[in-house]
Amino acid sequence: MQNVIPVAEDLLYVGGSDRKISLFENLYPVPKGVSYNSYLLLDEQTALFDTVDASAGDLFLENVARALGGRGLDYLVIHHMEPDHSATVRRLVGAYPDVTVVTSRKAAEMLGNYFPAEEFRIRTVGEGDVLCTGKHSFTFLGAPMVHWPEVLMSFDSASGALFSADAFGTFGALSGSLFADEADGAEWLEEARRYYFNIVGKYGVQVQAVLKKAAQYPVKRIYPLHGPIWREDLSLPIEKYDLWSRYLPEERGAVLFCGSMHGHTAAAADLVAAALAGEGVNAKVYDVSRTDPSVLLAEAFRYSHAVFLSATQNLGIFRGMKTLLSDLAAHNFQNRKYALVENGSWAPQAGALMQKALMECRGLTQLGETVTILSSVKEGDLEKLSALAKTVAEDIKRQ
Ligand SMILES: Cc1cc2nc3c(=O)[nH]c(=O)nc-3n(C[C@H](O)[C@H](O)[C@H](O)COP(=O)(O)O)c2cc1C
Ligand SMILES: [Fe+2]
Numbered sequence: 479m480q481n482v483i484p485v486a487e488d489l490l491y492v493g494g495s496d497r498k499i500s501l502f503e504n505l506y507p508v509p510k511g512v513s514y515n516s517y518l519l520l521d522e523q524t525a526l527f528d529t530v531d532a533s534a535g536d537l538f539l540e541n542v543a544r545a546l547g548g549r550g551l552d553y554l555v556i557h558h559m560e561p562d563h564s565a566t567v568r569r570l571v572g573a574y575p576d577v578t579v580v581t582s583r584k585a586a587e588m589l590g591n592y593f594p595a596e597e598f599r600i601r602t603v604g605e606g607d608v609l610c611t612g613k614h615s616f617t618f619l620g621a622p623m624v625h626w627p628e629v630l631m632s633f634d635s636a637s638g639a640l641f642s643a644d645a646f647g648t649f650g651a652l653s654g655s656l657f658a659d660e661a662d663g664a665e666w667l668e669e670a671r672r673y674y675f676n677i678v679g680k681y682g683v684q685v686q687a688v689l690k691k692a693a694q695y696p697v698k699r700i701y702p703l704h705g706p707i708w709r710e711d712l713s714l715p716i717e718k719y720d721l722w723s724r725y726l727p728e729e730r731g732a733v734l735f736c737g738s739m740h741g742h743t744a745a746a747a748d749l750v751a752a753a754l755a756g757e758g759v760n761a762k763v764y765d766v767s768r769t770d771p772s773v774l775l776a777e778a779f780r781y782s783h784a785v786f787l788s789a790t791q792n793l794g795i796f797r798g799m800k801t802l803l804s805d806l807a808a809h810n811f812q813n814r815k816y817a818l819v820e821n822g823s824w825a826p827q828a829g830a831l832m833q834k835a836l837m838e839c840r841g842l843t844q845l846g847e848t849v850t851i852l853s854s855v856k857e858g859d860l861e862k863l864s865a866l867a868k869t870v871a872e873d874i875k876r877q
Protein backbone atom coordinates (compact mmCIF):
# COMPACT_ATOMS: atom_id res chain seq x y z
CA MET A 479 0.00 0.00 0.00
CA GLN A 480 1.31 3.46 -0.82
CA ASN A 481 0.03 7.01 -0.90
CA VAL A 482 2.43 9.28 -2.77
CA ILE A 483 1.12 12.77 -3.55
CA PRO A 484 2.90 15.24 -5.84
CA VAL A 485 3.15 18.67 -4.20
CA ALA A 486 5.41 20.46 -6.69
CA GLU A 487 6.99 19.76 -10.07
CA ASP A 488 9.63 17.41 -8.68
CA LEU A 489 8.59 17.10 -5.04
CA LEU A 490 6.43 14.30 -3.65
CA TYR A 491 4.70 13.92 -0.31
CA VAL A 492 5.67 10.55 1.14
CA GLY A 493 4.54 11.00 4.77
CA GLY A 494 1.49 9.63 6.50
CA SER A 495 -1.26 10.38 9.03
CA ASP A 496 -2.17 8.55 12.22
CA ARG A 497 -5.86 8.74 13.09
CA LYS A 498 -5.74 6.05 15.78
CA ILE A 499 -3.41 7.90 18.12
CA SER A 500 -5.17 9.37 21.15
CA LEU A 501 -2.34 11.28 22.84
CA PHE A 502 0.47 12.92 20.86
CA GLU A 503 3.72 12.60 22.83
CA ASN A 504 1.57 10.65 25.28
CA LEU A 505 0.40 14.05 26.51
CA TYR A 506 -1.79 16.01 24.11
CA PRO A 507 -5.19 14.71 22.99
CA VAL A 508 -5.40 14.62 19.19
CA PRO A 509 -9.03 13.85 18.38
CA LYS A 510 -8.33 14.45 14.70
CA GLY A 511 -5.07 12.49 14.65
CA VAL A 512 -1.75 13.88 13.47
CA SER A 513 0.34 13.83 10.30
CA TYR A 514 4.04 13.10 9.96
CA ASN A 515 5.20 14.88 6.84
CA SER A 516 8.09 13.78 4.68
CA TYR A 517 8.98 15.04 1.22
CA LEU A 518 11.01 13.44 -1.55
CA LEU A 519 12.80 15.55 -4.15
CA LEU A 520 13.53 14.02 -7.56
CA ASP A 521 16.27 16.30 -8.88
CA GLU A 522 19.51 15.27 -10.61
CA GLN A 523 20.17 13.80 -7.23
CA THR A 524 17.40 12.57 -4.96
CA ALA A 525 16.82 13.94 -1.48
CA LEU A 526 14.38 12.97 1.23
CA PHE A 527 13.39 15.58 3.79
CA ASP A 528 12.90 13.88 7.16
CA THR A 529 11.36 10.52 7.97
CA VAL A 530 8.27 9.74 10.04
CA ASP A 531 7.06 8.35 13.34
CA ALA A 532 7.29 4.57 13.82
CA SER A 533 3.49 4.32 13.50
CA ALA A 534 3.66 5.47 9.87
CA GLY A 535 6.89 3.59 9.07
CA ASP A 536 5.55 0.86 6.77
CA LEU A 537 3.51 3.21 4.63
CA PHE A 538 6.40 5.66 4.49
CA LEU A 539 8.94 3.10 3.25
CA GLU A 540 6.54 1.90 0.57
CA ASN A 541 5.91 5.50 -0.42
CA VAL A 542 9.62 6.25 -0.75
CA ALA A 543 10.24 3.13 -2.85
CA ARG A 544 7.31 3.93 -5.10
CA ALA A 545 8.24 7.60 -5.44
CA LEU A 546 11.87 6.80 -6.28
CA GLY A 547 10.66 4.45 -9.03
CA GLY A 548 13.86 2.43 -8.99
CA ARG A 549 16.25 5.38 -8.51
CA GLY A 550 18.64 5.42 -5.57
CA LEU A 551 18.44 7.82 -2.65
CA ASP A 552 21.33 10.28 -2.48
CA TYR A 553 20.47 12.37 0.58
CA LEU A 554 18.38 12.17 3.71
CA VAL A 555 18.07 15.63 5.23
CA ILE A 556 17.20 15.51 8.94
CA HIS A 557 15.82 18.83 10.17
CA HIS A 558 14.75 17.52 13.57
CA MET A 559 15.78 14.43 15.53
CA GLU A 560 12.65 14.02 17.67
CA PRO A 561 11.37 10.46 17.19
CA ASP A 562 8.09 11.54 15.58
CA HIS A 563 10.33 12.45 12.60
CA SER A 564 13.36 10.26 13.04
CA ALA A 565 12.12 6.93 14.39
CA THR A 566 12.29 5.50 10.88
CA VAL A 567 15.78 6.77 9.98
CA ARG A 568 17.46 3.45 10.68
CA ARG A 569 14.94 1.47 8.60
CA LEU A 570 15.30 3.99 5.78
CA VAL A 571 19.09 3.83 5.80
CA GLY A 572 18.86 0.03 5.94
CA ALA A 573 16.87 0.15 2.70
CA TYR A 574 19.18 2.74 1.06
CA PRO A 575 22.65 2.05 2.53
CA ASP A 576 24.44 4.47 0.18
CA VAL A 577 22.42 7.47 1.36
CA THR A 578 24.25 10.44 2.91
CA VAL A 579 22.54 11.85 5.99
CA VAL A 580 22.71 15.65 5.92
CA THR A 581 22.06 17.22 9.29
CA SER A 582 23.35 19.54 12.02
CA ARG A 583 26.29 18.58 14.20
CA LYS A 584 24.02 18.37 17.21
CA ALA A 585 21.49 16.19 15.38
CA ALA A 586 24.31 13.88 14.30
CA GLU A 587 25.22 13.42 17.98
CA MET A 588 21.59 12.70 18.78
CA LEU A 589 21.35 10.24 15.90
CA GLY A 590 24.20 8.33 17.55
CA ASN A 591 22.26 8.32 20.83
CA TYR A 592 19.23 6.76 19.20
CA PHE A 593 20.95 4.39 16.77
CA PRO A 594 24.47 2.91 16.28
CA ALA A 595 26.36 5.85 14.76
CA GLU A 596 28.60 3.64 12.58
CA GLU A 597 25.58 2.70 10.45
CA PHE A 598 25.34 6.19 8.96
CA ARG A 599 27.30 8.20 6.45
CA ILE A 600 26.86 11.73 7.76
CA ARG A 601 27.56 15.18 6.34
CA THR A 602 27.09 17.86 8.96
CA VAL A 603 25.86 21.28 7.93
CA GLY A 604 25.31 24.56 9.77
CA GLU A 605 24.03 28.06 9.29
CA GLY A 606 24.37 29.21 5.68
CA ASP A 607 25.72 25.91 4.31
CA VAL A 608 24.26 24.84 0.99
CA LEU A 609 23.23 21.43 -0.38
CA CYS A 610 22.99 21.38 -4.16
CA THR A 611 21.03 18.55 -5.78
CA GLY A 612 21.11 19.82 -9.39
CA LYS A 613 18.43 22.41 -10.14
CA HIS A 614 17.80 22.94 -6.44
CA SER A 615 20.06 24.44 -3.79
CA PHE A 616 19.11 24.24 -0.13
CA THR A 617 20.50 26.79 2.31
CA PHE A 618 20.40 25.71 5.94
CA LEU A 619 19.17 27.96 8.73
CA GLY A 620 19.81 27.06 12.34
CA ALA A 621 16.62 27.04 14.42
CA PRO A 622 17.98 26.16 17.86
CA MET A 623 15.28 25.51 20.48
CA VAL A 624 12.44 25.69 17.99
CA HIS A 625 11.79 23.49 19.87
CA TRP A 626 14.87 21.23 20.25
CA PRO A 627 18.53 22.35 20.13
CA GLU A 628 19.52 20.54 16.92
CA VAL A 629 16.78 21.88 14.67
CA LEU A 630 17.53 23.12 11.16
CA MET A 631 15.30 24.64 8.53
CA SER A 632 16.25 24.75 4.86
CA PHE A 633 15.40 27.13 2.05
CA ASP A 634 15.40 26.11 -1.61
CA SER A 635 16.41 29.06 -3.77
CA ALA A 636 15.01 27.41 -6.94
CA SER A 637 11.43 27.00 -5.72
CA GLY A 638 11.21 29.35 -2.72
CA ALA A 639 10.34 26.41 -0.46
CA LEU A 640 11.08 26.67 3.24
CA PHE A 641 11.26 23.33 5.04
CA SER A 642 10.36 24.58 8.50
CA ALA A 643 10.64 21.50 10.76
CA ASP A 644 8.02 21.59 13.54
CA ALA A 645 7.41 25.32 13.12
CA PHE A 646 4.07 26.17 11.48
CA GLY A 647 2.91 22.63 12.26
CA THR A 648 -0.41 21.63 13.71
CA PHE A 649 -2.25 18.69 15.19
CA GLY A 650 -4.74 16.90 12.96
CA ALA A 651 -4.39 14.27 10.24
CA LEU A 652 -4.29 15.44 6.64
CA SER A 653 -7.49 14.85 4.73
CA GLY A 654 -6.64 14.28 1.10
CA SER A 655 -5.68 17.81 0.27
CA LEU A 656 -2.25 18.76 1.53
CA PHE A 657 -2.54 22.51 1.07
CA ALA A 658 -3.76 24.90 3.75
CA ASP A 659 -5.71 27.01 1.25
CA GLU A 660 -7.86 23.99 0.44
CA ALA A 661 -8.66 23.27 4.10
CA ASP A 662 -10.57 25.09 6.83
CA GLY A 663 -8.38 27.97 8.06
CA ALA A 664 -10.34 28.36 11.33
CA GLU A 665 -9.77 24.72 12.16
CA TRP A 666 -6.06 25.10 11.42
CA LEU A 667 -5.82 28.13 13.68
CA GLU A 668 -7.44 26.44 16.68
CA GLU A 669 -5.20 23.38 16.55
CA ALA A 670 -2.06 25.24 15.41
CA ARG A 671 -2.43 27.54 18.39
CA ARG A 672 -2.72 24.58 20.78
CA TYR A 673 0.25 22.93 19.08
CA TYR A 674 2.33 26.13 19.22
CA PHE A 675 1.76 27.05 22.85
CA ASN A 676 2.13 23.54 24.20
CA ILE A 677 5.13 22.47 22.16
CA VAL A 678 7.00 25.53 20.90
CA GLY A 679 5.55 28.38 23.00
CA LYS A 680 8.19 28.43 25.72
CA TYR A 681 10.76 29.49 23.12
CA GLY A 682 9.32 32.77 21.85
CA VAL A 683 12.73 34.47 21.69
CA GLN A 684 14.14 31.69 19.52
CA VAL A 685 11.07 31.71 17.26
CA GLN A 686 11.50 35.47 16.78
CA ALA A 687 15.15 34.93 15.83
CA VAL A 688 14.34 32.33 13.18
CA LEU A 689 11.43 34.40 11.80
CA LYS A 690 13.85 37.28 11.29
CA LYS A 691 16.31 35.00 9.52
CA ALA A 692 13.66 33.44 7.29
CA ALA A 693 12.33 36.90 6.37
CA GLN A 694 15.59 37.49 4.45
CA TYR A 695 14.64 34.78 1.97
CA PRO A 696 11.92 35.03 -0.70
CA VAL A 697 9.79 32.25 0.82
CA LYS A 698 6.94 31.15 -1.43
CA ARG A 699 5.95 27.94 0.31
CA ILE A 700 6.25 26.49 3.78
CA TYR A 701 6.60 22.75 4.23
CA PRO A 702 6.14 21.89 7.93
CA LEU A 703 6.57 18.47 9.51
CA HIS A 704 2.94 18.31 10.70
CA GLY A 705 -0.22 19.51 9.00
CA PRO A 706 -0.84 21.34 5.75
CA ILE A 707 1.61 22.98 3.35
CA TRP A 708 1.37 26.75 2.89
CA ARG A 709 1.59 28.34 -0.56
CA GLU A 710 0.93 31.76 -2.08
CA ASP A 711 -0.60 33.60 0.87
CA LEU A 712 1.68 32.88 3.83
CA SER A 713 0.37 35.77 5.92
CA LEU A 714 -1.77 33.76 8.36
CA PRO A 715 0.92 31.42 9.72
CA ILE A 716 3.61 34.11 9.70
CA GLU A 717 1.46 36.76 11.41
CA LYS A 718 0.28 34.28 14.04
CA TYR A 719 3.80 33.01 14.75
CA ASP A 720 5.05 36.57 15.05
CA LEU A 721 2.27 37.50 17.48
CA TRP A 722 2.46 34.30 19.51
CA SER A 723 6.24 34.40 19.84
CA ARG A 724 6.09 37.99 21.08
CA TYR A 725 3.60 36.80 23.70
CA LEU A 726 0.97 39.25 22.53
CA PRO A 727 -2.71 38.35 22.95
CA GLU A 728 -4.67 37.52 19.84
CA GLU A 729 -7.96 38.80 21.18
CA ARG A 730 -9.07 41.40 23.65
CA GLY A 731 -11.39 39.61 25.99
CA ALA A 732 -11.48 37.54 29.14
CA VAL A 733 -11.10 33.83 29.66
CA LEU A 734 -12.32 32.48 32.99
CA PHE A 735 -10.86 29.34 34.51
CA CYS A 736 -12.72 27.83 37.42
CA GLY A 737 -11.86 24.99 39.77
CA SER A 738 -14.81 23.96 41.86
CA MET A 739 -15.75 20.83 43.80
CA HIS A 740 -19.36 21.49 44.72
CA GLY A 741 -20.31 24.13 42.19
CA HIS A 742 -20.21 27.37 44.16
CA THR A 743 -16.96 28.64 42.64
CA ALA A 744 -18.37 27.66 39.25
CA ALA A 745 -21.46 29.74 40.04
CA ALA A 746 -19.17 32.69 40.79
CA ALA A 747 -17.48 32.17 37.41
CA ASP A 748 -20.84 32.28 35.65
CA LEU A 749 -21.75 35.46 37.50
CA VAL A 750 -18.48 37.16 36.53
CA ALA A 751 -18.89 36.00 32.91
CA ALA A 752 -22.48 37.29 32.78
CA ALA A 753 -21.39 40.63 34.22
CA LEU A 754 -18.61 40.84 31.62
CA ALA A 755 -21.09 40.06 28.86
CA GLY A 756 -23.34 42.79 30.30
CA GLU A 757 -20.41 45.19 29.87
CA GLY A 758 -20.17 44.13 26.23
CA VAL A 759 -17.02 42.06 26.70
CA ASN A 760 -16.28 38.72 25.09
CA ALA A 761 -15.87 36.13 27.90
CA LYS A 762 -15.41 32.38 27.94
CA VAL A 763 -15.66 30.01 30.93
CA TYR A 764 -13.64 26.82 31.32
CA ASP A 765 -13.96 24.27 34.11
CA VAL A 766 -10.37 23.19 34.73
CA SER A 767 -11.50 19.65 35.56
CA ARG A 768 -13.39 19.20 32.32
CA THR A 769 -11.08 20.65 29.72
CA ASP A 770 -7.70 19.27 28.78
CA PRO A 771 -4.75 21.31 30.16
CA SER A 772 -3.40 21.78 26.61
CA VAL A 773 -6.60 23.63 25.63
CA LEU A 774 -6.57 25.73 28.82
CA LEU A 775 -2.97 26.78 28.16
CA ALA A 776 -3.70 27.82 24.57
CA GLU A 777 -6.80 29.74 25.61
CA ALA A 778 -4.91 31.61 28.34
CA PHE A 779 -2.39 32.79 25.75
CA ARG A 780 -5.13 33.67 23.28
CA TYR A 781 -6.87 36.34 25.37
CA SER A 782 -5.66 39.58 26.89
CA HIS A 783 -7.28 38.96 30.30
CA ALA A 784 -7.78 35.92 32.53
CA VAL A 785 -9.86 35.37 35.65
CA PHE A 786 -8.79 32.48 37.85
CA LEU A 787 -11.41 31.22 40.31
CA SER A 788 -10.47 28.40 42.67
CA ALA A 789 -11.93 26.60 45.64
CA THR A 790 -9.44 25.90 48.42
CA GLN A 791 -8.60 22.21 48.59
CA ASN A 792 -6.71 20.93 51.64
CA LEU A 793 -5.18 24.35 52.21
CA GLY A 794 -4.07 24.44 48.59
CA ILE A 795 -5.19 25.41 45.09
CA PHE A 796 -7.77 23.17 43.42
CA ARG A 797 -5.88 20.45 41.53
CA GLY A 798 -6.68 21.39 37.90
CA MET A 799 -6.02 25.07 38.64
CA LYS A 800 -2.65 24.24 40.18
CA THR A 801 -1.75 22.35 37.01
CA LEU A 802 -2.86 25.24 34.83
CA LEU A 803 -0.85 27.82 36.81
CA SER A 804 2.30 25.72 36.78
CA ASP A 805 1.84 25.03 33.04
CA LEU A 806 1.52 28.77 32.43
CA ALA A 807 4.76 29.52 34.28
CA ALA A 808 6.54 26.65 32.50
CA HIS A 809 5.49 28.03 29.11
CA ASN A 810 6.59 31.61 29.77
CA PHE A 811 3.10 33.08 30.16
CA GLN A 812 3.54 36.86 30.30
CA ASN A 813 2.18 40.32 29.53
CA ARG A 814 -1.40 39.69 30.59
CA LYS A 815 -3.84 41.09 33.16
CA TYR A 816 -5.67 38.84 35.54
CA ALA A 817 -8.19 38.80 38.40
CA LEU A 818 -8.68 36.29 41.21
CA VAL A 819 -11.60 34.75 43.07
CA GLU A 820 -11.09 32.26 45.89
CA ASN A 821 -13.49 30.10 47.82
CA GLY A 822 -13.14 28.22 51.09
CA SER A 823 -15.33 27.00 53.90
CA TRP A 824 -12.98 27.41 56.85
CA ALA A 825 -9.60 28.77 55.77
CA PRO A 826 -9.63 30.11 52.19
CA GLN A 827 -6.07 30.03 50.85
CA ALA A 828 -6.42 29.60 47.12
CA GLY A 829 -6.23 33.35 46.33
CA ALA A 830 -2.90 34.00 48.00
CA LEU A 831 -1.49 30.78 46.60
CA MET A 832 -2.65 31.57 43.05
CA GLN A 833 -1.09 35.01 43.38
CA LYS A 834 2.19 33.41 44.46
CA ALA A 835 2.07 30.92 41.58
CA LEU A 836 1.49 33.74 39.09
CA MET A 837 4.48 35.65 40.47
CA GLU A 838 6.57 33.04 38.60
CA CYS A 839 5.41 34.73 35.39
CA ARG A 840 6.77 38.02 34.02
CA GLY A 841 4.72 41.11 33.24
CA LEU A 842 1.43 40.07 34.81
CA THR A 843 -0.81 42.63 36.50
CA GLN A 844 -3.60 41.82 38.90
CA LEU A 845 -6.77 43.84 38.43
CA GLY A 846 -8.87 44.61 41.51
CA GLU A 847 -8.64 42.82 44.84
CA THR A 848 -8.98 39.07 45.20
CA VAL A 849 -12.64 38.31 45.95
CA THR A 850 -13.10 35.80 48.76
CA ILE A 851 -16.23 33.68 48.93
CA LEU A 852 -17.08 31.69 52.02
CA SER A 853 -18.70 28.46 50.77
CA SER A 854 -21.43 29.96 48.60
CA VAL A 855 -22.11 33.19 46.74
CA LYS A 856 -24.22 35.50 48.88
CA GLU A 857 -25.82 38.93 48.37
CA GLY A 858 -22.67 40.83 49.38
CA ASP A 859 -20.52 38.68 47.09
CA LEU A 860 -22.66 39.54 44.09
CA GLU A 861 -21.61 43.16 44.34
CA LYS A 862 -17.94 42.25 44.72
CA LEU A 863 -18.06 39.91 41.75
CA SER A 864 -19.79 42.40 39.50
CA ALA A 865 -17.41 45.16 40.61
CA LEU A 866 -14.50 42.88 39.71
CA ALA A 867 -16.07 42.13 36.33
CA LYS A 868 -16.53 45.86 35.73
CA THR A 869 -12.86 46.55 36.52
CA VAL A 870 -11.79 43.80 34.09
CA ALA A 871 -14.24 44.96 31.40
CA GLU A 872 -13.09 48.58 31.66
CA ASP A 873 -9.49 47.52 31.29
CA ILE A 874 -10.29 45.37 28.26
CA LYS A 875 -12.14 48.25 26.61
CA ARG A 876 -9.47 50.80 27.49
CA GLN A 877 -6.68 49.56 25.20
C1 LIG B 1 -11.32 17.61 49.75
C2 LIG B 1 -11.69 18.99 50.19
C3 LIG B 1 -10.75 19.78 50.82
C4 LIG B 1 -11.06 21.07 51.23
N1 LIG B 1 -10.11 21.83 51.84
C5 LIG B 1 -10.42 23.09 52.25
C6 LIG B 1 -9.47 23.92 52.94
O1 LIG B 1 -8.33 23.51 53.15
N2 LIG B 1 -9.82 25.17 53.31
C7 LIG B 1 -11.07 25.66 53.09
O2 LIG B 1 -11.36 26.80 53.42
N3 LIG B 1 -12.02 24.90 52.46
C8 LIG B 1 -11.71 23.64 52.04
N4 LIG B 1 -12.64 22.87 51.41
C9 LIG B 1 -13.96 23.46 51.16
C10 LIG B 1 -14.05 23.90 49.73
O3 LIG B 1 -13.18 24.93 49.45
C11 LIG B 1 -15.52 24.21 49.48
O4 LIG B 1 -15.96 23.21 48.59
C12 LIG B 1 -15.77 25.60 48.97
O5 LIG B 1 -15.93 26.43 50.08
C13 LIG B 1 -16.99 25.66 48.05
O6 LIG B 1 -16.59 25.76 46.74
P1 LIG B 1 -17.09 24.79 45.61
O7 LIG B 1 -18.57 24.59 45.77
O8 LIG B 1 -16.72 25.54 44.38
O9 LIG B 1 -16.33 23.49 45.74
C14 LIG B 1 -12.36 21.57 51.03
C15 LIG B 1 -13.31 20.76 50.39
C16 LIG B 1 -12.99 19.49 49.98
C17 LIG B 1 -14.05 18.66 49.30
FE1 LIG C 1 9.38 18.15 17.66
Ligand SMILES: [Fe+2]
Binds near residue numbers: 560563644704
Ligand atom coordinates in the same frame (compact mmCIF):
# COMPACT_ATOMS: atom_id res chain seq x y z
FE1 LIG D 1 7.09 16.98 15.44
